[in-house]
Amino acid sequence: MTEVLNAEQIAHYEETGYLVLERHLPDEVIASICAEIARFEEEARTMTASNDRLDLEDSHTPDDPRLRRIKLPHRISDVVRDLMYSDHILAPARDLIGPSLRLHTTKLNMKSAGYGAAVEWHQDYAFYPHTNDDILAIGVIIDDMESENGPLMVYPGSHKGPVYDHHVDGVFAGAFLPEAVGLNPADAVELKGPAGSISIHHGRIVHGSALNTSDRSRRILFYEMMAADAFPIMGSMTKWDGIEDYNTRMLCGEPTLTPRLKDIPIRIPQPQPDVPISIYEIQKGLKARTFETIE
Numbered sequence: 536m537t538e539v540l541n542a543e544q545i546a547h548y549e550e551t552g553y554l555v556l557e558r559h560l561p562d563e564v565i566a567s568i569c570a571e572i573a574r575f576e577e578e579a580r581t582m583t584a585s586n587d588r589l590d591l592e593d594s595h596t597p598d599d600p601r602l603r604r605i606k607l608p609h610r611i612s613d614v615v616r617d618l619m620y621s622d623h624i625l626a627p628a629r630d631l632i633g634p635s636l637r638l639h640t641t642k643l644n645m646k647s648a649g650y651g652a653a654v655e656w657h658q659d660y661a662f663y664p665h666t667n668d669d670i671l672a673i674g675v676i677i678d679d680m681e682s683e684n685g686p687l688m689v690y691p692g693s694h695k696g697p698v699y700d701h702h703v704d705g706v707f708a709g710a711f712l713p714e715a716v717g718l719n720p721a722d723a724v725e726l727k728g729p730a731g732s733i734s735i736h737h738g739r740i741v742h743g744s745a746l747n748t749s750d751r752s753r754r755i756l757f758y759e760m761m762a763a764d765a766f767p768i769m770g771s772m773t774k775w776d777g778i779e780d781y782n783t784r785m786l787c788g789e790p791t792l793t794p795r796l797k798d799i800p801i802r803i804p805q806p807q808p809d810v811p812i813s814i815y816e817i818q819k820g821l822k823a824r825t826f827e828t829i830e
Protein backbone atom coordinates (compact mmCIF):
# COMPACT_ATOMS: atom_id res chain seq x y z
CA MET A 536 0.00 0.00 0.00
CA THR A 537 1.65 3.26 -1.08
CA GLU A 538 0.95 6.80 0.14
CA VAL A 539 1.21 8.97 -2.98
CA LEU A 540 2.95 7.16 -5.82
CA ASN A 541 1.18 4.74 -8.12
CA ALA A 542 2.64 1.46 -9.40
CA GLU A 543 3.61 3.05 -12.71
CA GLN A 544 5.58 5.84 -11.02
CA ILE A 545 7.39 3.37 -8.77
CA ALA A 546 8.22 1.15 -11.75
CA HIS A 547 9.53 4.22 -13.62
CA TYR A 548 11.79 5.14 -10.70
CA GLU A 549 13.09 1.60 -10.36
CA GLU A 550 13.77 1.30 -14.09
CA THR A 551 15.25 4.74 -14.79
CA GLY A 552 16.41 5.99 -11.37
CA TYR A 553 14.42 9.22 -11.50
CA LEU A 554 10.91 10.65 -11.29
CA VAL A 555 9.36 14.10 -11.67
CA LEU A 556 6.10 14.94 -9.89
CA GLU A 557 4.70 18.03 -11.56
CA ARG A 558 3.05 20.78 -9.46
CA HIS A 559 3.50 18.71 -6.32
CA LEU A 560 3.77 21.63 -3.86
CA PRO A 561 1.27 24.40 -3.16
CA ASP A 562 2.19 27.88 -4.46
CA GLU A 563 2.32 29.21 -0.87
CA VAL A 564 5.17 26.84 -0.01
CA ILE A 565 7.23 28.02 -2.98
CA ALA A 566 6.46 31.66 -2.11
CA SER A 567 7.67 31.10 1.47
CA ILE A 568 10.91 29.51 0.24
CA CYS A 569 11.47 32.48 -2.10
CA ALA A 570 11.03 34.87 0.84
CA GLU A 571 13.64 32.90 2.78
CA ILE A 572 16.05 33.05 -0.16
CA ALA A 573 15.65 36.84 -0.32
CA ARG A 574 16.73 36.98 3.33
CA PHE A 575 19.94 35.03 2.59
CA GLU A 576 20.64 37.11 -0.52
CA GLU A 577 20.65 40.18 1.72
CA GLU A 578 23.11 38.45 4.04
CA ALA A 579 25.39 37.68 1.04
CA ARG A 580 25.66 41.41 0.38
CA THR A 581 27.61 41.79 3.60
CA MET A 582 30.10 39.01 2.79
CA THR A 583 33.40 38.80 0.97
CA ALA A 584 33.98 35.04 1.32
CA SER A 585 31.88 31.91 1.71
CA ASN A 586 31.08 30.76 5.24
CA ASP A 587 29.33 27.75 6.79
CA ARG A 588 25.87 29.09 5.79
CA LEU A 589 26.39 30.61 2.36
CA ASP A 590 28.55 29.50 -0.56
CA LEU A 591 29.46 32.33 -2.94
CA GLU A 592 30.30 32.19 -6.65
CA ASP A 593 33.99 32.87 -7.42
CA SER A 594 32.88 36.09 -9.14
CA HIS A 595 30.99 37.36 -6.05
CA THR A 596 31.64 40.83 -4.66
CA PRO A 597 29.52 42.62 -2.03
CA ASP A 598 28.54 45.17 -4.73
CA ASP A 599 27.55 42.43 -7.14
CA PRO A 600 26.46 39.66 -4.72
CA ARG A 601 26.44 36.17 -6.18
CA LEU A 602 25.09 33.44 -3.97
CA ARG A 603 25.78 29.93 -5.28
CA ARG A 604 24.37 27.76 -2.52
CA ILE A 605 22.59 28.03 0.82
CA LYS A 606 24.21 25.29 2.91
CA LEU A 607 22.17 23.06 5.21
CA PRO A 608 19.13 25.36 4.85
CA HIS A 609 17.00 23.16 7.15
CA ARG A 610 19.19 24.38 10.03
CA ILE A 611 18.73 28.06 9.31
CA SER A 612 15.21 28.25 7.89
CA ASP A 613 12.06 27.01 9.64
CA VAL A 614 10.29 26.99 6.28
CA VAL A 615 12.83 24.57 4.83
CA ARG A 616 12.83 22.50 8.01
CA ASP A 617 9.04 22.21 8.19
CA LEU A 618 8.83 21.18 4.54
CA MET A 619 11.49 18.52 5.16
CA TYR A 620 9.33 16.80 7.79
CA SER A 621 6.13 17.16 5.77
CA ASP A 622 4.41 14.45 3.77
CA HIS A 623 5.03 16.54 0.64
CA ILE A 624 8.62 15.34 0.87
CA LEU A 625 8.53 12.22 3.02
CA ALA A 626 5.52 10.38 1.53
CA PRO A 627 7.04 9.87 -1.95
CA ALA A 628 10.38 8.94 -0.35
CA ARG A 629 8.69 6.36 1.89
CA ASP A 630 6.93 4.89 -1.15
CA LEU A 631 10.32 4.37 -2.81
CA ILE A 632 12.73 3.40 -0.02
CA GLY A 633 10.65 2.42 2.98
CA PRO A 634 9.16 3.79 6.19
CA SER A 635 12.31 4.63 8.17
CA LEU A 636 14.31 7.49 6.69
CA ARG A 637 17.41 9.37 7.75
CA LEU A 638 18.53 12.76 6.46
CA HIS A 639 21.89 12.90 4.73
CA THR A 640 22.00 16.60 3.91
CA THR A 641 20.13 19.57 2.49
CA LYS A 642 21.29 22.30 0.11
CA LEU A 643 19.69 25.00 -1.95
CA ASN A 644 21.51 25.42 -5.25
CA MET A 645 20.85 28.88 -6.66
CA LYS A 646 22.12 28.79 -10.26
CA SER A 647 21.34 32.46 -10.84
CA ALA A 648 20.45 33.99 -14.21
CA GLY A 649 23.45 34.58 -16.47
CA TYR A 650 26.18 32.95 -14.41
CA GLY A 651 24.85 30.16 -12.12
CA ALA A 652 27.58 27.54 -11.83
CA ALA A 653 27.52 24.19 -13.63
CA VAL A 654 27.77 20.95 -11.67
CA GLU A 655 29.87 18.34 -13.47
CA TRP A 656 28.57 14.78 -13.97
CA HIS A 657 28.76 12.67 -10.84
CA GLN A 658 27.00 10.11 -8.65
CA ASP A 659 26.04 11.16 -5.12
CA TYR A 660 26.88 7.63 -3.99
CA ALA A 661 30.49 8.21 -5.07
CA PHE A 662 30.65 10.90 -2.36
CA TYR A 663 28.87 8.85 0.27
CA PRO A 664 28.97 5.07 -0.20
CA HIS A 665 26.64 3.19 2.15
CA THR A 666 25.89 -0.43 2.94
CA ASN A 667 22.90 -0.31 0.59
CA ASP A 668 21.73 2.12 -2.07
CA ASP A 669 18.23 2.98 -0.88
CA ILE A 670 19.38 6.57 -1.11
CA LEU A 671 17.68 9.38 -2.99
CA ALA A 672 17.55 13.14 -3.41
CA ILE A 673 14.32 15.08 -3.68
CA GLY A 674 14.71 18.35 -5.57
CA VAL A 675 12.14 21.07 -4.97
CA ILE A 676 11.90 23.04 -8.21
CA ILE A 677 11.55 26.68 -7.17
CA ASP A 678 11.66 28.33 -10.61
CA ASP A 679 10.06 27.00 -13.79
CA MET A 680 12.73 24.68 -15.12
CA GLU A 681 13.40 24.55 -18.84
CA SER A 682 16.35 23.56 -21.02
CA GLU A 683 17.78 27.08 -21.05
CA ASN A 684 18.12 27.67 -17.31
CA GLY A 685 20.31 24.71 -16.44
CA PRO A 686 17.98 21.87 -15.40
CA LEU A 687 19.25 18.83 -13.56
CA MET A 688 20.12 16.15 -16.12
CA VAL A 689 20.41 12.41 -15.56
CA TYR A 690 21.47 9.29 -17.43
CA PRO A 691 18.42 7.01 -17.08
CA GLY A 692 19.33 3.53 -15.85
CA SER A 693 22.84 4.51 -14.75
CA HIS A 694 21.84 3.82 -11.12
CA LYS A 695 22.13 0.12 -11.99
CA GLY A 696 25.65 0.45 -13.40
CA PRO A 697 29.13 0.91 -11.92
CA VAL A 698 30.20 3.54 -9.46
CA TYR A 699 32.49 5.44 -11.80
CA ASP A 700 36.00 6.63 -11.02
CA HIS A 701 35.65 10.20 -9.69
CA HIS A 702 39.39 10.61 -9.00
CA VAL A 703 42.02 12.73 -10.77
CA ASP A 704 45.69 11.92 -10.16
CA GLY A 705 44.67 9.74 -7.23
CA VAL A 706 42.66 12.45 -5.43
CA PHE A 707 38.86 12.53 -5.24
CA ALA A 708 37.61 15.16 -7.71
CA GLY A 709 33.87 14.49 -7.53
CA ALA A 710 33.12 14.06 -11.24
CA PHE A 711 34.04 12.30 -14.47
CA LEU A 712 33.41 12.60 -18.21
CA PRO A 713 30.44 10.42 -19.23
CA GLU A 714 31.76 9.81 -22.74
CA ALA A 715 35.04 8.52 -21.27
CA VAL A 716 33.13 5.68 -19.56
CA GLY A 717 30.94 4.79 -22.54
CA LEU A 718 27.83 6.82 -21.68
CA ASN A 719 26.28 8.49 -24.72
CA PRO A 720 25.55 12.22 -24.14
CA ALA A 721 22.46 11.84 -26.35
CA ASP A 722 20.93 9.59 -23.66
CA ALA A 723 20.90 12.27 -20.95
CA VAL A 724 17.43 13.47 -19.92
CA GLU A 725 16.55 16.91 -18.52
CA LEU A 726 14.34 16.93 -15.41
CA LYS A 727 12.08 19.87 -16.21
CA GLY A 728 8.83 21.14 -14.78
CA PRO A 729 6.98 24.18 -13.51
CA ALA A 730 7.80 25.75 -10.14
CA GLY A 731 6.40 23.59 -7.36
CA SER A 732 7.32 20.32 -9.08
CA ILE A 733 9.73 17.91 -7.41
CA SER A 734 12.36 15.69 -8.96
CA ILE A 735 13.57 12.51 -7.30
CA HIS A 736 16.89 10.96 -8.25
CA HIS A 737 18.54 7.76 -7.08
CA GLY A 738 21.83 8.05 -5.17
CA ARG A 739 23.71 6.10 -7.85
CA ILE A 740 22.30 7.85 -10.94
CA VAL A 741 24.79 9.86 -13.02
CA HIS A 742 23.66 13.48 -13.01
CA GLY A 743 24.89 17.03 -13.60
CA SER A 744 23.76 20.40 -14.89
CA ALA A 745 25.07 23.13 -17.17
CA LEU A 746 25.82 26.79 -16.53
CA ASN A 747 22.69 28.93 -16.46
CA THR A 748 23.19 31.39 -19.31
CA SER A 749 19.50 32.36 -19.50
CA ASP A 750 17.96 35.49 -18.00
CA ARG A 751 15.98 33.43 -15.44
CA SER A 752 17.20 31.90 -12.24
CA ARG A 753 17.08 28.15 -11.58
CA ARG A 754 16.86 27.35 -7.92
CA ILE A 755 16.47 23.83 -6.51
CA LEU A 756 16.25 22.85 -2.87
CA PHE A 757 17.62 19.33 -2.37
CA TYR A 758 16.71 16.98 0.47
CA GLU A 759 19.02 13.97 0.40
CA MET A 760 18.05 10.96 2.49
CA MET A 761 18.40 7.24 2.84
CA ALA A 762 16.80 4.18 4.39
CA ALA A 763 17.67 4.11 8.10
CA ASP A 764 19.46 0.78 7.65
CA ALA A 765 21.92 2.20 5.09
CA PHE A 766 25.10 2.92 7.07
CA PRO A 767 28.07 4.89 5.75
CA ILE A 768 31.13 2.92 4.70
CA MET A 769 34.36 4.17 6.29
CA GLY A 770 35.80 6.95 4.12
CA SER A 771 32.34 8.15 3.04
CA MET A 772 31.89 11.93 3.14
CA THR A 773 28.91 11.44 5.47
CA LYS A 774 29.28 13.45 8.65
CA TRP A 775 29.65 11.04 11.58
CA ASP A 776 29.66 12.37 15.14
CA GLY A 777 28.58 9.14 16.79
CA ILE A 778 25.38 7.16 16.87
CA GLU A 779 23.42 9.58 19.06
CA ASP A 780 24.00 12.46 16.70
CA TYR A 781 23.37 10.14 13.74
CA ASN A 782 19.98 9.20 15.13
CA THR A 783 18.97 12.85 15.53
CA ARG A 784 18.90 12.84 11.74
CA MET A 785 15.95 10.42 11.57
CA LEU A 786 13.16 11.96 9.49
CA CYS A 787 10.54 9.30 10.20
CA GLY A 788 10.24 5.69 11.37
CA GLU A 789 12.76 3.92 13.58
CA PRO A 790 16.57 3.91 13.68
CA THR A 791 18.38 0.58 13.75
CA LEU A 792 21.75 -0.86 14.72
CA THR A 793 21.48 -3.52 12.04
CA PRO A 794 22.73 -2.24 8.68
CA ARG A 795 21.33 -3.92 5.60
CA LEU A 796 24.04 -5.04 3.19
CA LYS A 797 23.48 -5.09 -0.55
CA ASP A 798 25.87 -6.52 -3.11
CA ILE A 799 26.59 -3.32 -5.03
CA PRO A 800 29.70 -1.60 -6.40
CA ILE A 801 31.54 0.68 -3.99
CA ARG A 802 34.42 3.14 -4.36
CA ILE A 803 35.81 5.14 -1.47
CA PRO A 804 36.06 8.94 -2.07
CA GLN A 805 39.52 9.20 -0.53
CA PRO A 806 41.95 10.83 -0.33
CA GLN A 807 40.05 14.11 -0.28
CA PRO A 808 41.42 17.30 -1.84
CA ASP A 809 42.55 20.02 0.55
CA VAL A 810 39.60 22.35 -0.18
CA PRO A 811 36.38 23.29 1.63
CA ILE A 812 33.76 20.51 1.54
CA SER A 813 31.68 21.73 -1.38
CA ILE A 814 31.07 20.00 -4.70
CA TYR A 815 32.02 23.20 -6.52
CA GLU A 816 35.41 23.35 -4.81
CA ILE A 817 36.07 19.61 -5.06
CA GLN A 818 35.31 19.63 -8.81
CA LYS A 819 37.98 22.30 -9.34
CA GLY A 820 40.42 19.37 -9.23
CA LEU A 821 39.14 18.21 -12.64
CA LYS A 822 41.44 18.47 -15.66
CA ALA A 823 38.62 18.15 -18.20
CA ARG A 824 35.05 19.36 -17.88
CA THR A 825 31.81 18.79 -19.77
CA PHE A 826 30.25 22.16 -19.03
CA GLU A 827 31.42 25.72 -19.57
CA THR A 828 32.55 27.81 -16.62
CA ILE A 829 32.34 31.56 -16.19
CA GLU A 830 34.96 33.83 -14.67
Ligand SMILES: O=C(O)CCC(=O)C(=O)O
Pocket residue numbers: 642644654685686687742743744755814
Ligand atom coordinates in the same frame (compact mmCIF):
# COMPACT_ATOMS: atom_id res chain seq x y z
O1 LIG B 1 22.12 21.89 -8.74
C1 LIG B 1 22.31 21.03 -9.59
O2 LIG B 1 21.93 21.15 -10.74
C2 LIG B 1 23.03 19.74 -9.29
C3 LIG B 1 23.32 19.57 -7.87
C4 LIG B 1 24.04 18.36 -7.50
O3 LIG B 1 24.05 17.36 -8.16
C5 LIG B 1 24.75 18.40 -6.23
O4 LIG B 1 24.83 19.47 -5.62
O5 LIG B 1 25.25 17.32 -5.83
